[in-house]
Amino acid sequence: AEGKLYLYVGIDRTSKFAFAWLADKATTVTARAFLDALAAAVPYKIAIVLTDTASSSQTCRRTVQA
Template structure:
């Protein structure tokens, strides 16, 4: 209608402990480095680490460092489908399956990041494919 003020789209409120995680490539004159970033949606607490390479083990170590560094409870981690966060071709986090296998005492293979989620009781969610704006807070830091 003419003369009406446009309404702002409101975003859902999140409690502290809901982290977005992503990675960016930083190029210097000498080398290429990888910047791993985690940011809390509510408090804007940020953890940043630089690495010379990216492996699944480093992904797990970064998540352990996040859990240790945050002064409150982490309950959810949102990542994209990168292989350092989840196994290739996953359409959802395998952390619930890993948690069930752990409780049953079964032998299993697990991705490092998802295993850390199971051990620290953190839910792992994946962004929708080809939707980089879902993880926009981390993208802005990168």
């Protein structure tokens, strides 16, 4: 693939389970799609999300907390 790829990573700090996902855009839509894919991959409810300061991550984080 030519161009930029964005790496989304989720890590369970207790079990050390890691989930990685590549996207061709860093938007709120792709951040939400990542969280949906992560939620489908783990057998428990995600209670806390720590993010970087990217606006797409912050918007998605507010959605999860609501």
